[in-house]
Amino acid sequence: MSQFEQVTVIKEANIYYEGKVTSRTVLLPDGSKVTLGIMMPGSYEFGTDQHETMEILSGQLSVQLPGTEEWLHIDGQSAFEVPANTRFKLEIKTVTDYCCSYS
Amino acid sequence: MSQFEQVTVIKEANIYYEGKVTSRTVLLPDGSKVTLGIMMPGSYEFGTDQHETMEILSGQLSVQLPGTEEWLHIDGQSAFEVPANTRFKLEIKTVTDYCCSYS
Numbered sequence: 001m002s003q004f005e006q007v008t009v010i011k012e013a014n015i016y017y018e019g020k021v022t023s024r025t026v027l028l029p030d031g032s033k034v035t036l037g038i039m040m041p042g043s044y045e046f047g048t049d050q051h052e053t054m055e056i057l058s059g060q061l062s063v064q065l066p067g068t069e070e071w072l073h074i075d076g077q078s079a080f081e082v083p084a085n086t087r088f089k090l091e092i093k094t095v096t097d098y099c100c101s102y103s
Numbered sequence: 104m105s106q107f108e109q110v111t112v113i114k115e116a117n118i119y120y121e122g123k124v125t126s127r128t129v130l131l132p133d134g135s136k137v138t139l140g141i142m143m144p145g146s147y148e149f150g151t152d153q154h155e156t157m158e159i160l161s162g163q164l165s166v167q168l169p170g171t172e173e174w175l176h177i178d179g180q181s182a183f184e185v186p187a188n189t190r191f192k193l194e195i196k197t198v199t200d201y202c203c204s205y206s
Binding site (some may be wrong): 002011018095 | 114160177
């Protein structure tokens with residue numbers, strides 16, 4: 001799906017890590033939400049409240065999922081899942097465009 | 104207005120200046136569009152095809168509008184207009200969140 005239709009977009013950005021990670025919140029007609037974001041090169045750690053599906057639209061990065069020592073390398077379109085109430089680490093190599101869904 | 108309702112959001116980001124300026128395109132019910140974007144600190148120059156209204160949601164920056172030598176200093180919520188088919192310069196001091204309308 002290349003676009004979201006019949007949605008509500010929150011005007012103000014969500015800003016993390018001094019703007020190196022930013023996103024916009026999109027509320028879908030079914031009551032769920034997604035965030036559309038950009039990550040600049042750098043190292044980040046995030047915690048989850050809900051289960052997250054991170055769809056990478058473009059970019060080169062590595063992710064360390066909760067409970068693993070290994071780093072998953074991603075180059076371009078891909079996706080990974082992060083359980084609720086966990087933490088995960090990201091090493092962003094090139095500007096990364098993403099869409100995060102919550103469930 | 105803190106949110107846009109009944110809109111279409113293009114999933115992929117618009118990426119400029121190696122990701123230091125990014126935005127998402129939002130299509131409004133009346134057929135017009137806005138872009139919601141983030142500018143990281145740096146110096147940028149942009150050209151306009153249409154008349155643009157740049158609403159600054161947060162951030163510190165200076166703008167040099169077309170045909171002027173002066174720099175307009177902005178700190179936080181503000182707005183400026185840029186005529187169609189012109190060029191303008193920006194000096195972004197801190198992470199800047201904006202909403203650009205076209206007419």
